[in-house]
């Protein structure tokens with residue numbers, strides 16, 4: 001499987017918790033592998049912050065956008081490509 | 096009178112300086128709740144009377160003595176334990192900015208304290224010849240001379256009037272110089288930094304020479320079923336505290352946390368909506384605001400969320416020792432649409448909007464429109480009188496706010512709002528407004544439901560009439576695709592109707608990120624003693640929205656006005672995740688009218704009968 005390099009952006013409480021605004025991660029193109037590899041940099045807690053191990057998928061309350069499109073709207077298996085930007089937001093709102 | 100209400104409405108006539116106390120009508124309250132709904136009902140009655148007297152609604156002058164201004168609370172307002180019920184709604188027959196109905200909502204303490212002073216609402220008719228203010232203390236109301244207050248800014252007016260009243264729970268709602276000078280985007284500001292900003296109601300107050308209303312009192316609204324209320328109140332307050340959005344996100348970051356996510360979705364209007372991607376969004380984001388400017392948070396009365404920001408700019412040309420905000424919409428209007436990346440300047444400009452009494456959304460958007468007009472060479476330089484209105488010019492932003500409030504130099508033109516400004520300079524298409532009201536911070540090419548909501552909103556380009564950003568971007572209560580037009584009409588209709596319920600309760604719309612219609616039905620039932628179901632409250636909301644529509648139809652607004660600026664209908668989004676998209680309004684609007692039972696933006700007779708609206 002080919003290796004792709006993506007940029008992860010963290011926002012709001014995730015940014016303040018991990019004291020990181022963005023990081024570059026290499027992965028096999030799946031979100032899970034991206035999250036695992038990000039956790040090698042950020043710490044293991046990151047996995048549980050964004051991933052639901054029981055359900056085997058990204059946590060439902062997290063807002064994850066690949067190149068600005070929410071993965072829930074893409075309605076397909078996500079395959080990341082080189083230089084994709086993955087924005088990770090905790091639940092938030094305003095108005 | 097059912098519980099939850101104070102049972103009295105104060106009617107003030109500024110022509111005759113007379114004050115009249117009337118009972119709050121149970122029949123009206125049962126059909127229209129309170130707040131916005133009750134006010135819409137009263138405004139419609141005025142309009143009918145005017146018509147009978149031969150005054151055409153279309154010819155009514157928003158700044159004439161015939162306009163009527165209503166400050167209204169609802170059965171939830173000020174009830175201890177009713178979540179986030181520190182709000183009130185203001186309405187006017189006509190807005191000077193839009194020519195449509197005037198409508199705005201504000202937090203702080205004024206709403207509950209108006210009730211504690213003994214009244215559910217204050218209705219202001221006529222106009223005074225000299226400046227006055229209204230004092231309501233423990234059920235006693237009095238008009239007093241405001242000669243020495245005229246010319247004073249909002250902060251000074253609040254401070255002085257608070258000191259003049261000897262009582263508990265004092266709150267002041269007032270206008271600043273912008274309202275006195277009849278700037279069309281002047282707002283009403285209460286408790287220093289909370290504004291009923293939209294649709295120029297500050298100018299209506301200014302035209303009536305009503306500088307302020309100060310309220311104080313200790314009478315608490317009664318609750319019909321205290322035991323049931325305590326249970327449902329606890330459940331709702333717990334939900335607000337444990338919900339990730341209302342319990343964590345909003346308290347820590349405030350509303351400006353939206354800057355980055357809306358920008359990531361490609362829907363943060365930049366340079367007067369030329370695109371939806373702001374390359375400098377991070378610099379004006381909620382994260383940056385929290386890191387560099389935030390000193391503490393402030394809650395409105397009775398609110399466990401506390402989204403209000405207390406901020407300061409520590410040094411530099413825009414230094415400011417203590418301010419509040421800016422909110423997401425203000426950051427965007429003053430900083431995003433204008434392409435200003437210096438958050439110091441945005442905080443300062445926002446502070447001046449509060450101090451001078453201006454709606455930050457319309458102010459920022461009008462400045463952005465002027466910047467585009469200027470950069471395209473449409474404004475003769477002598478008109479600008481040295482005001483260097485170019486995108487990104489922070490100093491010009493702050494200066495423009497001042498000039499607008501005092502209507503000096505180019506401020507005279509800015510004070511008219513973007514619609515008239517762009518018409519004057521021959522390019523009406525550059526005003527990013529609907530029905531004359533500047534739209535807030537969401538480009539509908541990147542979230543199409545918002546386009547339908549803006550277009551069909553009775554008060555004009557408004558986000559909080561039906562906030563479909565919630566499902567489209569935030570995934571609350573469920574995620575829907577922002578780039579699809581299909582299925583949006585039903586969301587817009589339900590959100591618009593339910594928002595009428597919230598604005599008539601009156602409590603904060605932000606509760607709806609955690610509470611649903613069932614919670615509202617139970618809260619309202621326990622407070623009033625009525626047995627309200629979810630369907631019933633939604634029908635009340637629909638009734639309010641339709642009666643409001645009947646009013647604006649009388650002003651000549653119909654389907655032709657339920658539209659958007661050309662840019663959003665015809666210019667594809669140039670970049671970002673929504674690249675290539677336009678709003679696809681027509682498709683959604685057709686479905687929406689069907690759902691509403693409207694033809695060309697006008698409710699059918701059958702619809703009005705079904706909603707038991709008596710004309």
Ligand code: SF4
Pocket residue numbers: 179180181202203393394395398399400401402403603604605606
């Ligand atoms: S959520 Fe914010 S705006 Fe709403 S009542 Fe609470 S503090 Fe006020």
